[in-house]
Amino acid sequence: MTYHDPGKPKQIDDRNEYHSEKPEGVSSQVETTEEIRVTTPPEISGMGHRMKRKEDPRFLQGKGNYIDDIKLPGMLYMDIVRSPYAHAKILNIDASAALELDGVLAVITGKDLEAHNLHWMPTFQSDTQMVLPTDKVIYYAQEVCAVIATSRYIAADAVELVQVEYEPLEPVIDPFEALEDRVIVREDKEVKTNRTWHWETGDKDATDKVFREAAHVVKQYMYLPRIHVASIETCGMVANYNSSTGKMQLYMTSQAPHAVRTVFALVSGLPEQKIQVISPDIGGGFGGKVPVYPGYVVCAVASLLIGKPVKWIEDRSENLQADSFARDYHINAELAADADGKIVGLRVDTLADNGCTDGQASSSKFPAGLYSICTGAYDLKAAHVSVDSVYTTKPTGGVAYRCSFRVTEAVHMIERMTDILAHDLGIDPAEYRLKNFIRPDQFPYRSPTGWEYDSGNYEAALKKAMDMIGYDDLRGEQAEKRERGELMGIGISSFVEVVGAGPSKDFDILGIKMFDSAEIRIHPTGKALARFGTKSQGQGHETTYAQIIAEELGLPAADIEIEEGDTDTAPYGLGTYASRSTPTAGAAAVMAARKIKAKAKKIAAHLLEVNEDDLEWDVNKWQVKGSPEQAKTIQDIAFAAYTNHPDDVEAGLEATDYYNPPNLTFPFGSYIAVVDIDKGTGVVKVRRFVAIDDCGNIINPLVVEGQIHGGLTQGLAPALYEEIVYDENGTCLTGTLADYLLPTAVESPKWETGHTITPSPHHPIGAKGVGESPTVGAPPAIANAVVDAMWHLGVRHIDIPITPEKVWKALREAGVQD
Amino acid sequence: MSKHTVTMTVNGTKYTREIESRLLLVHFIREDLELTGTHIGCDTTNCGACTVLMDGFTVKSCTVFAMTANGKSIETIEGVAQNGALHPLQEGFWEKHGLQCGYCTPGMIMSAKHLLSNNPNPTEDEIRWGLSGNLCRCTGYNKIVEAVQYAAEKMSAEQEQDA
Known part of the structure; x- marks a missing residue:
């Protein structure tokens, strides 16, 4: 993992850097059909069934549990003072009037964070980002300092009372002008340039030759403008540091809770086992809830310093003005x-x-x-x-x-x-x-x-x-x-x-490989719990993952509880974005289920007193070839796994898989x-x-x-x-x-x-x-x-x-x- | 900040509280009454996530002072299911996959409830206009429209049966 880089612009020139290899045993061609494959009856509801979503009843009745619904005893509220300039020196921050307001506990500035070396943080692209500025702001609505108060109304009042003195600098709005390096955005970097990297791929000479020989060439400039995901729920956090146990609980709107936990551990120095990131129900993500924003970090620091739970919820204009954006x-x-x-x-x-x-x-x-x-x-x-x-x-x-x-x-x-x-x-x-x-x-x-x-x-x-x-x-x-x-x-x-x-050999974020995971536990009564390294924000994982497992094991999807988003319980994974859940964690669920099926076969052979080789799988049971009336369902086998397992087989029926896609x-x-x-x-x-x-x-x-x-x-x-x-x-x-x-x-x-x-x-x-x-x-x-x-x-x-x-x-x- | 006494009926229960005059209805509902099904999605009355019914009419509770609701009757998503049975609108949203992340859903259902109370058999266009004050980022709205159509049909059939 690299961050706090010395500031040299990256010069990447990896031509044809990606060379995927054909995985072994993969057929080169597949047929195209229109018929959706269904192999299980509706009571099992494996793949292909139009199953109503299992997660819906709580949402339909207003019983979802989103970040702003979380209320802890003694909880404080954070609000943020933001810059009215896109580029300006900070000359002074006077928080005295805010601190005099009844109910205001603290005002946290970049200087306060600097004392703990927490004023900068890494981005997921190994660049650096200010948490709170110590000398200048570099975008409009940038977080300048944070107010902690006993209610959200008082916190908002206090924001108005913080006096920040700025010296405006010339902004750099046009990226073509940025190339001229007349005004430098990142003066913290060793090399004073706005250029961050150059990247190219393909064969330039071959392409130039094709163009020289072409009969028709069309050219066009086009701009894909900056846009914002604007999920209807904004971002937020409830940080809950317990000074007696040293445990930091971070309830947050994160699509990638495990990666966030690791980054928090590395940046803060807190031991990773003492950090628990919990993503509750998320009101839409679309990639906007992947990054770690300054507000999250300041909120966590505030709880650490004050020793009480602190809540931070963005309002819509903060979300639309200062979060991450797309395209451009x-x-x-x-x-x-x-x-x-x-x-x-x-x-x-x-x-x-x-x-x-x-x-x-x-x-x-x-x-x-x-x-x-x-x-x-x-x-x-x-x-x-x-x-x-x-x-x-x-x-x-x-x-x-x-x-x-x-x-x-x-x-x-x-x-x-x-x-x-x-x-x-x-x-x-x-x-x-x-x-x-x-x-x-x-x-x-x-x-x-x-x-x-x-x-x-x-x-x-x-x-x-x-x-x-x-x-x-x-x-x-x-x-x-x-x-x-x-x-x-x-x-x-x-x-x-x-x-x-993606495939581990080519894909990582901050060095963490982009596999994903599933852990399945079958209980003695034939019901199941499965946990994943991903995190749904509305995609319906509680239903579709259950259907994948139902397809593989023949357990009714209704009997399979799906959990995601708690880093203390779920296996490590890189989260949900870029349409990666089904290709990675979905595949992990299949592989874990197949491990369970293999163990179930041993138990079935023991129960039926036959050789494993004499068994075949049929929807939800291992049966004797040629004698299907002799069979043990997955539920029979689950019970036996805890009550009557063979001596040479471990008790229990569970498996975990970390899937590395080929x-x-x-x-x-x-x-x-x-x-x-x-x-x-x-x-x-x-x-x-x-x-x-x-x-x-x-x-x-x-x-x-x-x-x-x-x-x-x-x-x-x-x-x-x-x-x-x-x-x-x-x-x-x-x-x-x-x-x-x-x-x-x-x-x-x-x-x-x-x-x-x-x-x-x-x-x-x-x-x-x-x-x-x-x-x-x-x-x-x-x-x-x-x-x-x-x-x-x-x-x-x-x-x-x-x-x-x-x-x-x-x-x-x-x-x-x- | 001066305090005032407010009394309102929410989902059939009468509540009296001492509140600041500036307290927004949505915060009163969510924080004082701990009914967190009503959500907040913007601060400009655009998104409709905070929609509740005030004396039967939709209001966006992020732009109504709690004091404004003094003496009035409020209905939130928590009051829609009756005796443990889902309302036809809730059934419709479930059957037709009219929700994904679920965040806009309570406001959407409250707006739809108001629409159907005035217009029990709306056309598709009337449903779309009737819900145009509620933003959804997940569903693309088609399945929400189908959900409201499902509820309209079911409610009409139930009414005929009663008659």
Whole structure:
């Protein structure tokens, strides 16, 4: 683990750094089907059942247990004084008036933390971040100091009474200006530059050659703006330090409680066994609850210093102004085709505005995440991708918005570029994609940037989407409407996702490998408890993990209790984000269940007085081959494991597995959007949206549909509505939900969903992960539809969010009047 | 800060408390009465997580002073299930997977309850507009709409049976 780095900008130049190997015993090809596999009866509800969620009754009755619901005896409240400047020296902090207020116990400043060497902390990308500043602030709404009081109202009053004297400095808002190093954001670093790292992958010479020989080349600059996850629950903590036992309990909104525990141990010096991180019910995460924010650390320190429980709950504007943000990629892309129109090469230069620190929740070897998946669904000869990262005086950028590994940026770029190229060549975008897809017989497929796609059938998904939406008829309707001067567009996105991080040899966060874990205990009465290193924030793990175990062991899913989020009880894991739970912890559940099944076989053989080799498994029991009436159910065996186990077999029936995936998984899909544009106002209406997803084998179709609907809405949102905006002073202009527009039920279309099933050949149940896919895939479908509606007017590209203002201006520039 | 006496009926029980005049209704419900099913998601009356019924009408309790509710009747999510039986709306949200993280769900159910009390058979469009003051980040709303349709149908059928 490295942190408090000396400040040298990282120069990463790992070309083709990722070389996945084909795991042994993995078949190279899998069939694509549409039928969801179901092998257990409804009373067991293994995989494929539309089981109602087990976690729902408590939520439906207002009995969830979220962070702000936790109330401990003697609990104090923390509130935070924040900077009104994006860049300023702190000359003085006068807390005397605040401290005089009845009920105020303490005001904690950066100087106080410095005395314990806790004023800086590491980020998950091995950069450093201020907990509280000692000399200057480097983003608007930065935490300056914290007030601890007996009630949240008094704490808020005291915040107003803290007098901070600032000397404003010039902010660095534009990342292109940041490159000039005229104003340095991070003066704490040894090397005085805003450049943080350069990363590239692919074969530059081969790519340049392909471009020299290409018949058609299209170029486009595009910006994927800064956005915020805005989960409806903000972040918070209740820290409870017990000075007599030395135990620090940290209830917090964390998607990765184990990693947080380790980081807290290393930063604070508290022994790790004395730190218990508990993630209670989480009101949405989407990656925004992966990082450790300054508020968490100050809250924990406050409890440590005062010896009482301290609660900190962000309000919405703090959440929207100062947490971590996503995207902020400036992309210059070129796509080349040969004389037949076949796509042959991709060349991409990118500038990443990562804000004041590199706090991405990405694997240490991948500073630009999995951005190099950007060759997408197409069989290219060569590609070269580079990214430069800079500091600006903004909060941490590039972290997550239902995708933390830059796949959204990659997909948006390649799907926009493919559409531009198709339109330039005068070829229908659907036909053009079908012509250029990686063929099903090419899997496993090695991409020009080094990925090995596990399985795929891109044409099956696109053809199904085209059938479902009635593609040819829509093109006919569009032509008729265009005659009448009406603007209607059809947009396609055929995306390739990459999830399930990841194989230990390549994936780690701060050195901790990205495996995940499951522990299953079968009780004597045949009921079970299973614990995981992941943490649901609404994904439905209490149901889907139970279904996976039910599938493997034949125990009813209703009889299996799932627990996550308590580091004192759950096995170590890296948490839930980047669609990794099913590929990693889900696989661990399967492997642990199979260990139990193997032990159960020994016990069954003992009970039935037969040789193990004479037994076969059937849904929920070991039975004698050829004599199925001689059988022992998993419940019989569980009881025997504690009451009548053979002498040479340990008592009990439990197993733990730490699963190290052999490769990532590559979900995919094809989305088609139909939009109508009001020429007078520039308003874009998504009239229809068909989404065909292929996430491999499906555990619970109801939950998968829910994940896709939610993800599509978080694709619609940045496509049309959401953007975090700063003024020239670096002040955030979108710091409330009145300014930062989340779609409501009115803006969200009626999603039309479907699936194909192309299992992952290396995942033990052929599953791939699904949560991110729709957020990754949806924005370019909508953007492509808007441009498709306006292409004949000379419009080639509009950056998201495609606001009415942007469309109206583009139409006026094209000479269109009302 | 001056203290005032407030009396209100919450989920059928009458409560009297001494409170600060500036205390928000949502904090009164969550902290004084310890009914934590009503959530807080913003501070600008946009998200609707704190929606409760005041004398039968939806209010966003983060923007109502507790004193404003003096003498009034409040219903929160904890009062929706009757005698241990889930309300048709709660059933609908469960059946149709109308919730994921569950954080917006109480407010969503309270808004839907108000909608159905005024319009027992709403169209899809009316449901979407009726819930447009409640933000959900997880579900994409389709399944929430289905949940409300499920409840509307069930409640209409029950009413016919009663008649």
